[in-house]
Amino acid sequence: MAGPGFSGGDFKHEEQVFLGFTRTQLIAFVLMVVLVVVSPFYFYPVFLMKVLCFALFACAFNLLIGYVGLLSFGHAAYFGMGGYLAGHAAKEWGLPPEIAILIGGATGAILGLVIGAIAIRRQGIYFAMITLAFAQMVYFFCLQAPFTGGEDGIQSIPRGVLFGVFNLNSDMTMYWLTAGVFLIGFLLVHRIVHSPFGMVLKSIRENEPRATSLGYRTDDYKLMAFVLSAALSGVAGGTKSIVFGIATLTDVFWTMSGEVVLMSLVGGLGTIFGPVMGAVVIITMQNYLAEFGAWVTVIQGVIFVLCVLAFRRGIVGEIGNWLKVRL
Amino acid sequence: MAHLNRRALLGGAAATAAFGALPAHVARAQAANTVRIGVLNDQSGLYRDVNGPGSVACVRQAIQDSGVTARGVNVEVVVGDHQNRPDVGSTITRQWIDRDNVDVILDVPTSSVALAVNTIVRERNKIFLNSSAATSDLTGAQCSPNTIHWTYDTYMLAKSTGGAMVRAGGDTWFFITADYAFGHALERDTSGFVRAAGGRVLGQVRTPFPGTTDFSSFLVQAQSSRAKVIGLANAGGDTINSIKQAAEFGVTRRGTKLAALLMFISDVHSLGLETAQGLVCTESFYWDLNDRTRAFTQRVLPSMPGGLRPGMGQAGCYSAIMHYLKTVAEMGVPAARASGVETVNRMKAQPTNDDAMGEGTIRPDGRRIQPVYLFEVKTPAESRGAWDYYKLLQTTPAAEAFRPLGEGNCALVRS
Numbered sequence: 090m091a092g093p094g095f096s097g098g099d100f101k102h103e104e105q106v107f108l109g110f111t112r113t114q115l116i117a118f119v120l121m122v123v124l125v126v127v128s129p130f131y132f133y134p135v136f137l138m139k140v141l142c143f144a145l146f147a148c149a150f151n152l153l154i155g156y157v158g159l160l161s162f163g164h165a166a167y168f169g170m171g172g173y174l175a176g177h178a179a180k181e182w183g184l185p186p187e188i189a190i191l192i193g194g195a196t197g198a199i200l201g202l203v204i205g206a207i208a209i210r211r212q213g214i215y216f217a218m219i220t221l222a223f224a225q226m227v228y229f230f231c232l233q234a235p236f237t238g239g240e241d242g243i244q245s246i247p248r249g250v251l252f253g254v255f256n257l258n259s260d261m262t263m264y265w266l267t268a269g270v271f272l273i274g275f276l277l278v279h280r281i282v283h284s285p286f287g288m289v290l291k292s293i294r295e296n297e298p299r300a301t302s303l304g305y306r307t308d309d310y311k312l313m314a315f316v317l318s319a320a321l322s323g324v325a326g327g328t329k330s331i332v333f334g335i336a337t338l339t340d341v342f343w344t345m346s347g348e349v350v351l352m353s354l355v356g357g358l359g360t361i362f363g364p365v366m367g368a369v370v371i372i373t374m375q376n377y378l379a380e381f382g383a384w385v386t387v388i389q390g391v392i393f394v395l396c397v398l399a400f401r402r403g404i405v406g407e408i409g410n411w412l413k414v415r416l
Numbered sequence: 417m418a419h420l421n422r423r424a425l426l427g428g429a430a431a432t433a434a435f436g437a438l439p440a441h442v443a444r445a446q447a448a449n450t451v452r453i454g455v456l457n458d459q460s461g462l463y464r465d466v467n468g469p470g471s472v473a474c475v476r477q478a479i480q481d482s483g484v485t486a487r488g489v490n491v492e493v494v495v496g497d498h499q500n501r502p503d504v505g506s507t508i509t510r511q512w513i514d515r516d517n518v519d520v521i522l523d524v525p526t527s528s529v530a531l532a533v534n535t536i537v538r539e540r541n542k543i544f545l546n547s548s549a550a551t552s553d554l555t556g557a558q559c560s561p562n563t564i565h566w567t568y569d570t571y572m573l574a575k576s577t578g579g580a581m582v583r584a585g586g587d588t589w590f591f592i593t594a595d596y597a598f599g600h601a602l603e604r605d606t607s608g609f610v611r612a613a614g615g616r617v618l619g620q621v622r623t624p625f626p627g628t629t630d631f632s633s634f635l636v637q638a639q640s641s642r643a644k645v646i647g648l649a650n651a652g653g654d655t656i657n658s659i660k661q662a663a664e665f666g667v668t669r670r671g672t673k674l675a676a677l678l679m680f681i682s683d684v685h686s687l688g689l690e691t692a693q694g695l696v697c698t699e700s701f702y703w704d705l706n707d708r709t710r711a712f713t714q715r716v717l718p719s720m721p722g723g724l725r726p727g728m729g730q731a732g733c734y735s736a737i738m739h740y741l742k743t744v745a746e747m748g749v750p751a752a753r754a755s756g757v758e759t760v761n762r763m764k765a766q767p768t769n770d771d772a773m774g775e776g777t778i779r780p781d782g783r784r785i786q787p788v789y790l791f792e793v794k795t796p797a798e799s800r801g802a803w804d805y806y807k808l809l810q811t812t813p814a815a816e817a818f819r820p821l822g823e824g825n826c827a828l829v830r831s
Contacts (some may be wrong), residue, residue, distance in 0.1 A: 128823030135510045139503070231626070234597050242502060242529045244558065260514075335532045337502045352805065360505070376507065385460075385499075 106165030108276070111285035113414040117362055119403035125268050133330070134264040140372045141271040142407055147352040147364030148278045149321035154350075154357030155175040156282050162217040162346050163204070163224025169341025170227055171323025173237050176246040176394060181236075186249040190270065190327040192305050197323020198316050205315030209308055210327035212297075222345065227343045246330055263332060270328050274321050276285070279361055284396035290314055310322045352387065356394050357403025362416050366405050417582040448488040450750045452811075454518040455739065456508060456533065457548065458496035462652055463525045465682040467548050468729040471523045474772075478737035484745050491741065492659035494518060498529050498826070505529035506536055513540045519753055520545055520740060523720060523733050526549035531558060533617040538562045539625050542756040545740065547732030550678065555783040559826035562756040563782045564763065567732030567773075571819040572788055574602060576698040579610030579676050580790040580810035581645060586673050586696075587613075590643035592634050592658060594650035599625065602649040602677045618643045623650070627785040631658040634666055644673060645696075651678045660691055668694030673792075681727045684793055684805050696792040700786060700805050701728040701773055712771035725803045726772070737772035739763055770778075776814065 107115050128137055146168055175193035178184045184192070210220040231237045237320045238244070248257035257263045267291040281287050292300045293307050300307050330336040340343065348371065355366025371389070378385045400407050421550060432590050434694040455475055457467040472495055479491045494516065498505035505524070510520035513536070520543045524530045530549030537544040538560040554560075574783040578589075589610050593603040599622075618641045621634045630678055635658070638646045646667065648658050655676050660731040668674050703713040703725045712734070716726060726734070743763050752759045757773045764778040776786035793804035799805065 133515055135507060135514075139507060182437075187787055240528055241531055241553070241597075242528045244528075245535045252595060333503055333506050333532070335502050335506060337528050339501045339503060375504065 090233070091328065092240060100398060105283070105289045110277060111415060113363065114416060115308045117416055121362065121365065122272065125272065129261060129264050135374075136376055138264055138267045138378075139329070140286050140369055141373050142325050143273045143334065143352065144351035144368035145271045145347075146325035146367045147232050147320055147356065148275055148377040149318045149325060150349045151353045151358065151360075151364040152278050152321070153314060153318040154353060155363075156287060156294060157290045158313060159209070159311065159315070160217045160350075161220040161315075161318070162321075162343075162350070163207075163220035163222075163227075163393075164349050165345035166204070166224040166227035167200055167322035168326035168345060168349075169231065169336075170200055171197045171326030172273040172340050173231060173243060173326075174323075176243040176283040177236055178329065179242060179249055184249075185253065186251055186266070186331050189249075189331060190324060191292030192329020193330070194324040195325070196318045198320035200323075201316045201319020202312070205312050205319065207313060209311045221346070224341070225254060226339070226345060228343070231338060235326070237336075237338075240338060242335055242337055243330070246334045248331055249332065251306040257331070260315050267328055267332060267337075270324065273363075274324060275365070278321065281314075282361065285294040286313070287312070306314075351393055353403075355392060355403055357406030357409070357416075358402065358415050360405045363403050363405040367403065370404070374387055394402060419694075444700065449488055450492060451520070451741075451744055451749060451753060452492045452494065452516065453520045453522055453649055453740075454494045454496060454509075454512045454516075455522050456498055456505060456529075457523040458500055459495070461500055461501070464549070466680045466687070466726060466735075467523055467525050467706075467729045469721040470724055470726060471547070471733040473721065474716055474726055474734035474738050475522065476719065477712075478770075479718040479735045479741065481594055482738055482741040482745075484741045485626060486593035487745050489741065489749055490744055497554045498524070498526070500529065500542065501531045501733075502524045502526075502528045503814075504531040509533045510535050513537070513542055515793055519540040519543060519756075520737075521548050522736060523729070525549055530542045530554060534558060534560055534563055537756065540575045540756075543740070543760055545736040548737055552824070553815050554662050555781045556819070556826055558826035559781050559824065559828055560784075561828060562760055564736070564760060564778055564784055565782055566736045566784045567728050568788075569783075569818070570602065571605060572607035572700075572817050573677055574699050575609050576788045576810070576817060577611045577647075577677055577814050578606035578615075580812055581673070581675055581696060582610055582613035582615035582703075584790065584809045586645040586675070587615040587619045588643045589615060589617045589640045589647050589675075590638045591617070591647045591649050592631065592638060593620055593621040594624050594628075594654050595626040596625045598651065603647070606647055606649065606677060614821055622778075623654070625650075625654070625714045631661045632665070632701065634658075634719045635662055635667060639665070639667060639672065644671075646672060646673065648676045655679060655760050656683065656687065658727070659687060659695060663691040663693075680729070681803075682724060685803065689794060689796045689799055689805065692793045693795040696790065696809065697793075698788060698790050699706070699728045699806075700788050701726075702789065702791065702808075703731075704790070704804065704806070706774075707775065708771040711790075731772040733771045735768060735776075738770040738772075739768045779821055781821060781824055781829050783821075783824075785814045787816050 106112050153161055161235055161247050171193035174196040175189040178192045179189040204223040208216055251255050255262050289305055289310050352367035352371050353364050355370055357363025406416050455472050457471055459468050496508040521533055522545050523536055524533050524546050526547035527549050547566045550570050552571040554565045591603045593599045621637050648655055662674055673696050675696045684692045703709055768776045776784050778784045790810040792809050794807055
């Protein structure tokens with residue numbers, strides 16, 4: 090499965106110094122944390138929260154494609170459904186935001202378990218098509234089910250009060266919650282990838298029959314990775330609906346599945362920081378180029394083509410390759 | 417494929433980024449006598465012709481016609497494309513209000529986006545003048561003291577098309593309904609008005625949504641019911657496809673009326689009269705309605721994109737801004753900017769009157785009311801010139817055209 094798009098291979102071995110980070114990764118991580126802490130004082134917090142939600146979504150997606158080599162084309166289902174359930178929990182059941190977000194994650198996990206159990210039986214294009222087919226079913230369910238509000242979506246979802254103490258109606262307080270969720274999700278993905286479990290996942294990506302011959306039940310590993318990825322996507326979707334106070338069909342539509350593929354590709358498949366970079370680039374473009382209207386999608390297309398032709402490792406992958414380090 | 421020169425690409429990208437980033441850092445100072453209007457609509461997709469740049473042209477015309485500049489009020493317009501996505505629309509709205517000192521959010525087609533904007537504007541105590549969203553929830557369950565719904569809504573469309581059509585002789589109906597909440601609601605509301613006016617509904621067929629492109633079997637079913645009117649309870653591409661296929665079957669030429677429940681004059685323009693003839697639809701504005709609408713159209717036409725004539729959504733933007741600027745000039749800019757609710761209350765207190773939408777009043781629930789018109793699309797032989805598309809079938813007076821004040825379940829009315 091590993092094509093030139095994956096930045097595995099010929100790097101010098103680096104010792105893991107902290108939390109499974111190599112020295113360069115640790116520097117990059119600290120830099121990222123500093124940026125996350127400092128940027129709300131310079132940029133618009135609501136915009137940054139959107140970036141963080143999508144960054145987490147892209148990290149979750151990257152766990153699957155970057156480290157197991159499974160291209161899911163239906164991740165919008167977990168992201169969108171997580172958003173709907175979290176929104177419904179916060180609005181109709183009056184649950185606090187932290188519980189609502191966890192419900193979003195649980196929704197993603199359960200959906201992922203059901204869809205994943207069927208999809209991982211096939212590989213390559215068949216796997217992608219099965220995930221897409223299920224995502225479309227979820228979309229139709231959301232279109233028809235009464236609790237989703239059809240094409241109006243769930244509106245006016247309250248942000249609520251975190252742990253009964255912090256009022257999230259302030260954008261800055263909401264930002265710190267979002268940043269916390271993102272960093273925990275990011276570290277979780279990093280931990281998964283660098284655990285013995287993650288090593289098995291990578292071996293499946295490189296050569297699945299060989300992993301099987303070594304005695305690993307590869308299907309179980311793939312399903313586990315699928316569920317983890319779906320759960321994190323659900324958390325990202327749930328956080329997004331709390332931030333914006335809305336959950337709508339946009340987030341379950343298949344174009345959302347395409348966007349997360351684009352983010353991972355632009356940032357760098359199979360790099361820890363790549364999806365974050367990809368989310369920053371794509372969301373910034375959508376936001377600041379919005380005045381160009383239809384040209385946004387054209388520009389996105391051009392960037393996609395450029396990445397595939399000239400920067401196959403993605404932005405972060407290319408930087409890592411240039412510096413001869415693994416990022 | 418030869419290798420692209422990465423160095424050149426990177427250099428070019430860096431130069432572009434540096435160049436592009438410059439204007440963004442210019443601080444936006446705002447003079448004390450300036451109000452800022454944010455036109456938020458679809459600039460690139462499905463509703464570009466219905467709203468899009470045409471709405472912006474109408475806003476600029478309103479600023480000019482209102483004459484407030486001479487009275488010392490400076491008006492600035494910013495434009496945003498919400499791409500019909502609620503998250504994009506709500507990010508732009510928050511950013512406009514929080515960072516760019518925008519006072520009024522205007523237009524906003526697509527109900528899901530409009531409802532999201534409605535909530536944000538209310539939280540921030542600004543003003544939301546909605547011209548182009550259809551949902552009657554904006555003045556119903558989700559009504560807000562900061563919002564005025566200007567031009568039309570689903571209730572008014574269903575009532576005029578359903579009720580007035582029966583009075584015009586179309587007393588038996590068959591519905592072709594898109595099988596989702598919006599289609600069901602349109603069908604339910606319209607059949608209610610058909611029955612109330614003494615008509616009969618002979619049947620309906622549900623078309624899978626989205627994804628239905630072949631409406632022929634549904635049209636045959638509708639024709640065999642021998643109903644005088646086929647109601648299209650769908651929107652956008654579905655409406656266009658069903659109209660085109662009905663034209664191929666010659667449905668309207670055999671005397672059956674086709675009633676589109678959500679349809680705009682720009683759709684008639686792109687379909688052409690050959691296809692659209694005999695179609696019945698409801699609008700609250702038509703450029704060729706009277707001398708005032710013709711005068712308005714003549715003024716704004718040079719700046720309309722692609723020579724389009726304004727439709728009701730765009731005319732509504734003109735009318736709303738005329739009324740808003742009149743109120744601002746009376747209150748003074750600092751007072752008008754201070755509280756969205758206060759300014760909206762002042763706007764509600766006086767009747768609206770402008771060339772595009774004529775006379776109207778704004779109710780306590782935020783619904784602006786005016787007479788509503790049921791039109792039939794002319795045949796190519798009847799049409800005398802460019803954009804001569806409609807003949808008037810029925811006019812519903814303002815007091816009867818909209819949902820009665822007490823029935824919307826709006827909290828502003830109960831209190």
